Amino acid sequence: MSAGRIPVLAWLGLTALGGAGTWLFARARWRRASERERTVHEMRDLTGRLINAQEAERSRIARELHDDLSQSIALMSVRLDMLAQRPPEASKFAGEMRDLAGQMQRISTEMHRISHELHPAKLRQLGLVPALRGFCRETGAAHGIPIGFIHDAVSENLPLEIALCLYRVAQESIHNVIKHAGGTHAEVRIRVRGDELRMAITDDGVGFDADSPQGTSSLGFVSMKERVRLVNGTLKIDSQPSKGTRVEVIVRAPEAG
Secondary structure, three states: OOOOHHHHHHHHHHHHHHHHHHHHHHHHHHHHHHHHHHHHHHHHHHHHHHHHHHHHHHHHHHHHHHHHHHHHHHHHHHHHHHHHHOOOOHHHHHHHHHHHHHHHHHHHHHHHHHHHHHOOHHHHHOOHHHHHHHHHHHHHHHHOOOEEEEEOOOOOOOOHHHHHHHHHHHHHHHHHHHHHHOOOOEEEEEEEEOOEEEEEEEEOOOOOOOOOOOOOOOHHHHHHHHHHHHOOOEEEEEEOOOOOEEEEEEEEOOOOO
């Protein structure tokens, strides 16, 4: 090969390398742009799901207030008006008042439960364990489903955002048991291992196929995943048809004190 052809071949080689480099650079930019676009779409989809979940929860609470509490109060008002217009005999009057007092106590309990679901004041005032214990007791009594609560000693220094995340995950999981699972028993268990805190919610309900795309795509599960992600935790859902469901959250938290 002559000396004059070497520079030409070198130039062609450099040109080819330059073209390949330009193509690789353009491809990398295209992939990054595609990833950004996909992330934007996923965030928009997630935001839409969360907004729909909030609206669905507000509708549920509105129905409870209107269909149950509002009507119960209206019926009590009618009965009190009838008692005022036509007072019964003394022996019957005492029984009527005891019955009305029982209904008022039930309404008060329901209002307390709904208020607790909207804003768990116990969580900020007393901590995660008392708040979850009260939630399990009150929800189980309201729906006739035993809900066990077992726990290790949880640090009083547990950050509020982590406590609220765990509380809401337990709340959503138990609501799923009541609304969809058809279970007869559920349990919330908290374990502490060093700086790792694990919460598991189990039930004996109908279960579902957790491996299917539709299995964990409901608004409730999407909301749980996002809550756990925001505190850098891990969410695991294990369920099979006719074998119940197990929801586990793992977060890093201060050691128990």
